[in-house]
Amino acid sequence: MTRKFFGTDGVRGTANTYPMTAEMALRIGAAVGRYFRRNKSVAHRVVIGKDTRRSGYMFENALTAGLTSTGMNVLLLGPVPTPAVGLLTHSMRADLGVMISASHNPAIDNGIKFFGPDGFKLSDEAETEIEALIESGVEPVQARNIGRAKRIDDGRFRYAERVKSTFPPGQRLEGIKVVIDCANGAAHRTAPEVLWELGADVIPVGVAPNGFNINHECGSTQPRLASETVVAHGADLGICLDGDADRAILIDETGAPADGDQIMALLAARWADEGRLKGGALVATVMSNLGLERFLVDRGLRLERTAVGDRYVVERMRAGGYNLGGEQSGHIVMTDYATTGDGLMAGLQFLAEMVRTGHRASDLVQSFEKVPQLLKNVRFKPGQAPLTEDSVQRAIADAKVQLGDKGRLLIRKSGTEPLIRVMAECEDNALLNATVDQVVAAVEATF
Structure with missing residues (x-):
């Protein structure tokens, strides 16, 4: 069945233009609230995060109105990375997680994506059912059953501690200079703090959001700023996140970028050597380079391809019991640690390899030769x-x-x-x- 509102990653479009209007956000909130509030005798809760777009305030309020109208209690996280919403939906025992973001898109766009109680993104089937509720309308609860909304101040700190816990025990980043480009987005505070707390000499860029500069001439889709900064400061590595920090592009010490295929190749080979790569396979999309597939086959491993979209990568990983996957665009999914792509976490895993091997970034980001x-x-x-x-x-x-x-x-x-x-x-x-x-x-x- 063709879906009317949902794309490969939630609902997305230009803010204040159908379907990304405040009115539609209210209807979407009511529909998804009704969908998840199956048992009306118990309290239900939803966590909402957002990136730094000005329109996020509008959609946050509209979604809250729709959700509380169906009896859902709303916990507002403020600006946090998308993977933080997946983590906190599960750890805070919420029935639903919502992230307001258009990821790598320009500031005029926005989007709404959903996570189930297990912290994973919703399936196509669930989104189709929610679409039916959006179109048919949802009857609000009685006045005495309207939900509450409150701010949660420690969401990003909970997420930061989780990310740091994935770094190998006993390893530190002392002596390593890292440029972190946060794309003026959701990780503009968290990412530099995590790297500094692990010992790195941190040079932050893209950390001054004003509501309209997210992804503008910075971040994973425009890594020139990070490349120039790495070279200018003699940094060992650059990590370029996108607006919601669920993807990363790396920059080696020469200023050259490396995409998600190279990061996945490095991790797959390392994890296979350690006996950690479940199923002997890496899951990636049809966009991943043929060179990656040849690299894996030469090592007795497989490449499982999916449709484009990190959600489809995760679905294949869960169905097949695999624990490593991602996209060429920089989504790296490690289900041992997270429920969705996490750019900062991927960057830390790469840094851990630099520390373990003593090799320069340029030695580690060219695992295979790309087919043009x-x-x-x-x-x-x-x-x-x-x-x-x-x-x-x-x-x-x-x-x-x-x-x-x-x-x-x-x-x-x-x-x-x-x-x-x-x-x-x-x-x-x-x-x-x-x-x-x-x-x-x-x-x-x-x-």
């Missing part, structure tokens, strides 16, 4: 559906024939933005560029 990969995004307008056009389908089929067994082609509609993503991998650069360009041209010709 090209990704181009084509933005479309609401109401357009370019992938349904015959001309586009013919261009895709022709491109696949041209690539043959020399590479692979992946075309998909983004689940979080109005974009068609055209990606190909091929060791023949001329063929790589030609096939991607012909599909992009076919998509653009439909506008």
Whole structure:
């Protein structure tokens, strides 16, 4: 069944534009409150976190109104990373967790994503049921049963202690200089504090949020600032988070970035050597580089591929009993420690390898040689559906024939933005560029 409001990671869009309006947030809050308040004889609670977008205040209030109208008691965490919401939903025995964030998107966007009582994101099936409640409407509880709302002041401290506990006992970061780019987002206080408390010499950037500068010329999608800062300060490592801190891109001491595929390769090899990699497999999406797959196969390991979205990675991990997965974009999921991707935690695991081996970051971020990969995004307008056009389908089929067994082609509609993503991998650069360009041209010709 096609979902109307939910994408690959909750509900997302431009703030104050349908469906990301205060009115819709109230309806969503009431619907999800009714969905989780199954037993009306006991008290129910929900935790709500947010990133640093100005619109977060509006959505926080609207969601609180909707949730309390169904009898849910709301605990407001304020600005915290997305993985903190997953952690605190479970540890505080809440029935539901809500994160208000559009992750790596610009400040004008916002989103709402949900966690179940186990701290994991909701399934497609649960979101479909909630959509039905949004559309049908929810009857509020009687006045005496309206829920309460209160601020929780120690949420980020609870999260920080959990993150520090994942760092190997006895290891410290003394003598290591780390640039931490918090993207002016949810981890702007927590991440520098955690690194400093573990002994690092910390150089923070992207730690002055003003409501409108989240992800702006900084963070995991724009790592230039962090790269320049690493080189300028002679730092040993840069860690670039995104707005809600559930992903990370690393910068080595030369200023060169390393994506999630390289981080996952390093951890998978290390965990396999230690007998810690459950199922002998790493779970990643269809976007991960073919070089990663070859790297794993050479070591007797497997790559389990899923649809794009860290939620689908986690679902496959849970179904197969795997404990390591993620995305090329920098989501690293370690279910021994967390219920969702955690950029700061991934950065700490990499730093632990630097300490253990004594190697420089540049020695550790190149586990495998990438197969040349090209990704181009084509933005479309609401109401357009370019992938349904015959001309586009013919261009895709022709491109696949041209690539043959020399590479692979992946075309998909983004689940979080109005974009068609055209990606190909091929060791023949001329063929790589030609096939991607012909599909992009076919998509653009439909506008």
